[in-house]
Amino acid sequence: MEERGWEGGKYLIDGFPRSFDNWKAWNEVIGQMATVKQVIFFDCSEDVMEKRLLEYGKTSGRIDDNQESIRKRLEVFRSESLPVVHRFEADGLLRRIDAGRSVGEVWADVKKLFGPSVIFVLGGPGVGKRTQCARISETFGYHHISTDALLREERQRPGSETARLIEACEHEGQTVPAEAVLRLVQRAMEERGWEGGKYVL
CATH class of the missing domain: 3.40.50.300 (P-loop containing nucleotide triphosphate hydrolases)
Known part of the structure; x- marks a missing residue:
């Protein structure tokens, strides 16, 4: 080993x-x-x-x-x-x-039995999640998926209905619905290799 x-x-x-x-x-x-x-x-x-x-x-x-x-x-x-x-x-x-x-x-x-393996990473603003996630990704081969980054990227996607939803939620000071966020997460996981993939979110 x-x-x-x-x-x-x-x-x-x-x-x-x-x-x-x-x-x-x-x-x-x-x-x-x-x-x-x-x-x-x-x-x-x-x-x-x-x-x-x-x-x-x-x-x-x-x-x-x-x-x-x-x-x-x-x-x-x-x-x-x-x-x-x-x-x-x-x-x-x-x-x-x-x-x-x-x-x-x-x-x-x-x-x-060998579907995606997921680790959720939680913590308040400024605790250093991004730094530690980067180290986990580099050391242990996990794909790092940031939901904030996914939302920012989706906003730039031309003609995206989800982008319009994100903008509307931000304009009204509301949180983007979990279903919309999870669709972005699922797409990101599928793009990186669904079966056997390792993800830190």
Whole structure:
């Protein structure tokens, strides 16, 4: 993880933790330095898992891809890994995906887990939000979206109905409706890359 970029890094760890001992070791060694955002659990029946492994064993060359070994592996999964899965579920971290379907159907659900990540930044006038947002953006790869800047830019857009709304609100001393502001925010996020994007607002 350090070699690939520690600060702001995004990591997908496959096959770990497989037991409570694994999870304890993670918390002791890395847990204070990295936050687990979610746990993806690909769930399907043992019959499906066994059939897939037997089919895979025809070409894998693995000596443990036989029915007896597969059933032992499934028993270890039930006794050691599933309790950890249930713990993550109780903690609200688990995202369960039905893996008994086709690859395309599973992928369609996986993609939904990687929508935009948003951090709201709040504070009174003069507290230095802009400076800190710039540093967050540079250090951690977040797109900085300033709603004030979006409103100023929209005012300059020729023929924009939203620009006319902004001008009318300013003229009357009113706040621009949240719906109009959010349409600008959504457009800015889509322009910068919706799926997997990281935004600080």
